[in-house]
Amino acid sequence: MEAKNTSETTPKVGLNFIEAIIEEDIRNGKNDGKVYTRFPPEPNGYLHIGHAKSICLNFGIAKKYHGKTNLRFDDTNPVKEDVEYVDSIKEDIQWLGFQWHAEYYASDYFEQLYQWAIQLIEEGKAYVDDSTQEEISRQRGVPTAPGIESPYRNRSVSENLDLFQRMRQGEFPDGSRVLRAKIDMASPNMHMRDPIMYRILHAEHHRTGNQWCIYPMYDYAHGQSDSIEGITHSICTLEFEVHRPLYDWFCKALRIHHPQQIEFARLNINYTVMSKRKLLQLVQEKHVRAWDDPRMPTICGLRRRGYTPESIRNFAETIGVAKRDNVIDISLLEFCVREDLNKKALRTMAVLDPLKLIIDNYPEGQSEMLQAVNNPENKNEGVRSLPFSRELWIERSDFMEDAPKDFFRLTVGKEVRLKYAYIIKCESVEKDAEGKITAIHCTYDPQTRSGMPDSSRKVKGTIHWLSAAHCKTAEVRLFDRLFYVPNPDEVEEGKTFLDYLNPDSLQIINAFVEPMFINTNHLAHYQFERIGYFCIDKDSSAEKLVFNKTVSLKDTWTKHNK
RNA sequence: UGACCAAUGGUGUAAUGGUAGCACUACAGGUUUUGGUUCUGUCAGUCCAGGUUCGAAUCCUGGUUGGUCAACCA
Numbered sequence: 309m310e311a312k313n314t315s316e317t318t319p320k321v322g323l324n325f326i327e328a329i330i331e332e333d334i335r336n337g338k339n340d341g342k343v344y345t346r347f348p349p350e351p352n353g354y355l356h357i358g359h360a361k362s363i364c365l366n367f368g369i370a371k372k373y374h375g376k377t378n379l380r381f382d383d384t385n386p387v388k389e390d391v392e393y394v395d396s397i398k399e400d401i402q403w404l405g406f407q408w409h410a411e412y413y414a415s416d417y418f419e420q421l422y423q424w425a426i427q428l429i430e431e432g433k434a435y436v437d438d439s440t441q442e443e444i445s446r447q448r449g450v451p452t453a454p455g456i457e458s459p460y461r462n463r464s465v466s467e468n469l470d471l472f473q474r475m476r477q478g479e480f481p482d483g484s485r486v487l488r489a490k491i492d493m494a495s496p497n498m499h500m501r502d503p504i505m506y507r508i509l510h511a512e513h514h515r516t517g518n519q520w521c522i523y524p525m526y527d528y529a530h531g532q533s534d535s536i537e538g539i540t541h542s543i544c545t546l547e548f549e550v551h552r553p554l555y556d557w558f559c560k561a562l563r564i565h566h567p568q569q570i571e572f573a574r575l576n577i578n579y580t581v582m583s584k585r586k587l588l589q590l591v592q593e594k595h596v597r598a599w600d601d602p603r604m605p606t607i608c609g610l611r612r613r614g615y616t617p618e619s620i621r622n623f624a625e626t627i628g629v630a631k632r633d634n635v636i637d638i639s640l641l642e643f644c645v646r647e648d649l650n651k652k653a654l655r656t657m658a659v660l661d662p663l664k665l666i667i668d669n670y671p672e673g674q675s676e677m678l679q680a681v682n683n684p685e686n687k688n689e690g691v692r693s694l695p696f697s698r699e700l701w702i703e704r705s706d707f708m709e710d711a712p713k714d715f716f717r718l719t720v721g722k723e724v725r726l727k728y729a730y731i732i733k734c735e736s737v738e739k740d741a742e743g744k745i746t747a748i749h750c751t752y753d754p755q756t757r758s759g760m761p762d763s764s765r766k767v768k769g770t771i772h773w774l775s776a777a778h779c780k781t782a783e784v785r786l787f788d789r790l791f792y793v794p795n796p797d798e799v800e801e802g803k804t805f806l807d808y809l810n811p812d813s814l815q816i817i818n819a820f821v822e823p824m825f826i827n828t829n830h831l832a833h834y835q836f837e838r839i840g841y842f843c844i845d846k847d848s849s850a851e852k853l854v855f856n857k858t859v860s861l862k863d864t865w866t867k868h869n870k
Numbered sequence: 871u872g873a874c875c876a877a878u879g880g881u882g883u884a885a886u887g888g889u890a891g892c893a894c895u896a897c898a899g900g901u902u903u904u905g906g907u908u909c910u911g912u913c914a915g916u917c918c919a920g921g922u923u924c925g926a927a928u929c930c931u932g933g934u935u936g937g938u939c940a941a942c943c944a
Contacts, residue, residue, distance in 0.1 A: 322884050322892085350944050385943060441942060450940055452872040486942055496873040498940050507942035526944050549875060550939050571875085573937095578881090584944095626893065628883040632876050633937055640882075640894050650907060657904095685907070716905065725903055758903070770903045838904045865905040 324629040326365070326570055330373060330541060333568075339540040343375030346539050347401070347408070348530070350382045351393035351514070353584040354599045355400045355607045357620070357641075358575040364624035365572070366543055367406040378537055379408035383415050384529045386513035394514070396599070400607040405617045410537075414529045415515045417536055421524050422476065424532065424562050425487060425505060429468045433561055434505060435461055436471040437488050444486070447493070448501050454494035455501045461490065475508055478521045482508050489528075491557065499554045503527055531555040534567040542567045545574040546631065575627065576635045579789040580605045581796050581805060595809055596790070602856050603790045603813050613787065614833055614843035614858030619648040638789065642859045649833055649841045649858065654682045654689060657727070657772040658836040658855075659820045660784060662701040664747040664776065667732060670698040675775065678758065680728045692824060695778040696729050701820050703838075706771045707748055709737065714868075716769030718748070725770040727837065731756040731763070772837045779820040782853035785845065786815040825853055833858070 323331065334341045345366040349359065370377040379401065383389050401408070428434040437444065437460045449455030463471075472487055474480065487506040495501055505528040510521045534542045542555075549571045559566040576582060581590075582605060590596050590604070599606055602613035610620065623644040627636050657680075675697040682689035702718070711719040718724045723733045730752040738747040755762040792810040799805055821836075830846045840860040848854045 323886090324883085328886075348944090352944080382944065388943075444942080445940075448940060450872085452940095454872095455940090483942065498873090501940090504942055509942080523942095525942075530944085546875075547938060548944090550873085553874095573876085626882080628893095630876090630883070634882060637881050637895070643894060646906090655904080681903095684902095684904085714905095727903060729903095763903080767903085769905080772904075835904085835906085838906070840906095861904075861906050863905070868905080 325631065326369065326541070326543060326572065326629060327372070329568075329570060330369065333540075334373065342540055343370055343373035344377075344538055344540045345370045345375065345543060346378040346380050346534065346537065348380045348382045348533075348544075349397050350385070350388070351390060351397060352385070352388040353393060353588055354396050356582060356584075356587060357577065357605045357607070357610065357623075358582045359400075360404060360607060360620050361575040361624045361627065361629075362543070362545070363401060363404060363406060364621055365629060367408075368625075369541070369543075375540075376409035377406070378410050378412055378539070380412040380414065380533060380537070382526070382530065382533075383413050383513070383515065384524050384526060386509065386511040386523065389514055391514050396608065400611075403611060403617060404607065404620060412533070412537060413515055414524075414533050415513060417529070417533055418516060418520055418524070420536065421529060421532060422522075425472065425524075425528075426469065428489065428505075428561060429472060429487075430465055431561075432465060432490065434487055434489050435463050435468050436475070436485055437461070437502075438485050441483060444504075448498065449493075451496070451498055457493050458488070458502065461502070472506075475506070475522050476520075478510070480508055482510055484508060487522075489554075489557070489561075491554075497550055497553055499527065499551055500557070503554060527551055527554050528558065531558050531567070531569070532562065532564065535559060535562075535565045538565060539567040542569045544569060544571055546571045546633075547574075571631065572629050573631055573633055576633070577605065577638055577641065578635050578794040579638050579791050579796075581791070583797075586805060589806075590790075593806075595806065602785070603787050611831070612845065612856065614649075614831070614841060614856055615645050616648050616652070616833070619645040622648065635795070645859055646841065646862070649835065651685050652683075653833040653835040653841055655680070655684070655835045655837050656822050656824065657694075657774055658782075658784075658822070658839065658842075659701040659703055659772070659774050659779075660786075660817060660836075660839065661704040662820055663704040663707060663745065665700045665702045665732075665773065666747055666749050667698050667700070667752045668735065668749050669751045672698055674698065675777070678728050694728060694822065695775045697775045697777050699776040700726070700773045701776050701779065702771055702773050704745075707734075707745070709745070717771055718750075718769075723767050725756075725767045726752075726773050727770050728758050729773070730754070730758075731765060731767055772839075774820045774822065778823050780823055780825060780853065782819055782821045782825070782855055784817050784819045784842070784855045784857065786817065786857045788813045788815075819855075821853065821855075826850075828853075835861070 347363050347366045367377045437458050447456050486504045488502045491500045493501045504525050506522045509523050552569045555569050600608035600612045675695050677693040678696050679691045680694045706717040708719050718734050720734050725731050732750040732752045734750050736749045740746050790813050791808045793808045796805040796808045828844050830844050832844050834842050841858040842855040845854040845856045
């Protein structure tokens with residue numbers, strides 16, 4: 309064996325702040341040194357890249373410290389939740405490469421939560437309030453001034469018990485009463501001003517059906533659910549920071565296992581939106597085709613776009629975790645997927661904007677098979693055969709009539725290499741009545757076929773091509789950013805985020821591809837040489853190939869020309 | 871005119887009282903049968919003012935700026 313890298317034994321540095329807390333807890337023997345996390349989505353929408361950050365964090369930390377992670381659906385609001393979302397969430401987590409230790413639902417704990425509510429009532433720490441929603445809102449006051457106590461605040465324990473039980477029995481209509489925790493109406497923290505624990509909701513729940521007509525609020529359910537599961541570190545986003553005193557209050561009042569809530573800054577990416585509400589609106593109002601539209605920042609959208617789980621996990625790792633608000637540049641996500649696909653994607657040639665090229669000195673009717681490398685980054689992927697003939701398609705942008713001297717591609721009188729084939733020289737241009745170029749004529753040097761000694765001759769450029777008689781057609785969907793402004797959440801007066809939708813975010817074209825494409829799997833990744841990474845869309849069939857563009861190759865040439 | 875949280879290059883994130891580092895971006899160059907990859911290099915940072923200390927990005931005080939909180943949503 310070679311000597312091991314010494315970095316394995318050097319002390320760890322560069323921990324994120326959550327890992328630092330956990331390592332401190334482990335050193336102090338807190339929770340017997342155990343680490344138990346959970347990912348707690350509400351099943352009311354599809355997961356997006358922001359959730360991926362949280363998933364990677366929660367599962368990643370548990371793995372790093374030899375702990376476990378539960379999947380728990382936070383399903384305390386039956387009017388918004390649905391099994392459709394439960395299924396998609398599970399699929400997305402697994403696709404990302406994570407497996408939960410146990411699958412739970414907050415609704416599993418409804419009976420326990422109810423019993424704990426009884427306990428709090430008996431201890432004088434909760435009461436039934438008959439005030440209307442408006443009255444409660446008014447009593448609560450504003451952040452800068454204390455609220456006032458409800459007239460129902462000092463009901464007797466027996467009356468509270470009776471009323472709460474009758475709430476459960478379904479004796480009262482929706483919204484007529486709530487159960488509140490008796491804390492402090494003068495607290496500077498609004499969440500401590502006698503927060504609502506239960507509301508009456510005669511609604512069918514996706515799991516408990518019509519068993520309940522009172523449902524616990526987030527604050528009354530979340531910490532206790534963590535507690536029941538023995539979670540040690542309850543990691544959530546920053547907006548729950550002001551809820552932490554309440555989280556702690558319930559755990560203490562109930563004298564139950566007390567997990568530690570830790571908040572981190574959610575992910576933002578420029579040129580997109582990340583709120584579930586806005587994503588839902590994009591789908592419902594048909595600004596995109598579906599939740600898995602490749603322009604969406606949803607996990608399923610990214611998957612259909614051609615992103616790999618590895619690239620997303622690496623992205624989550626690279627952006628780090630901290631408490632300050634952040635906006636990640638979309639170019640980092642693109643870098644991560646290119647980095648992964650460069651290693652994995654098989655190379656192929658495709659022509660997106662075709663221009664006919666005729667090799668005048670190549671015999672008509674003749675063709676030959678040439679060898680092409682499948683992936684220069686991984687020679688184990690082998691080679692494939694490629695037909696070559698007299699009439700080819702090349703990319704229109706690879707020819708220019710009046711070319712600047714740093715244009716390495718084809719122009720009249722100059723040479724270029726056809727990748728894996730011959731060196732050709734451009735002789736003339738054919739145009740139509742409007743002056744548009746319809747074809748270009750070249751001659752080839754038969755001694756320069758790839759592999760021949762003369763092929764090592766220096767030529768400035770190499771371009772891709774396809775034999776017109778042999779190639780296939782395919783639909784190619786090109787995507788651009790969904791919004792044309794960096795921050796669509798920041799709207800001018802009188803506008804909404806929808807006003808910043810990029811009208812050109814989807815472009816569908818017909819293109820030519822290599823004849824090799826038959827019966828390929830959905831989501832198979834390819835690099836169209838010199839263009840970008842593409843994958844096969846699920847709309848593909850034996851009759852019609854459909855590709856999605858994942859991301860362009862880095863392109864210093866077009867950038868240079870801007 | 872409240873409470874809480876945060877502040878390090880253009881972006882993100884380390885440095886845990888002791889040399890401000892890494893990644894992305896941008897730019898320049900070497901290699902290249904992808905203007906890709908890869909390699910080398912360059913530009914660029916501790917919000918402000920005090921204090922503690924031999925020494926402060928780090929600790930303290932005050933300010934500034936940004937975020938969060940007033941659903942019977944989560």
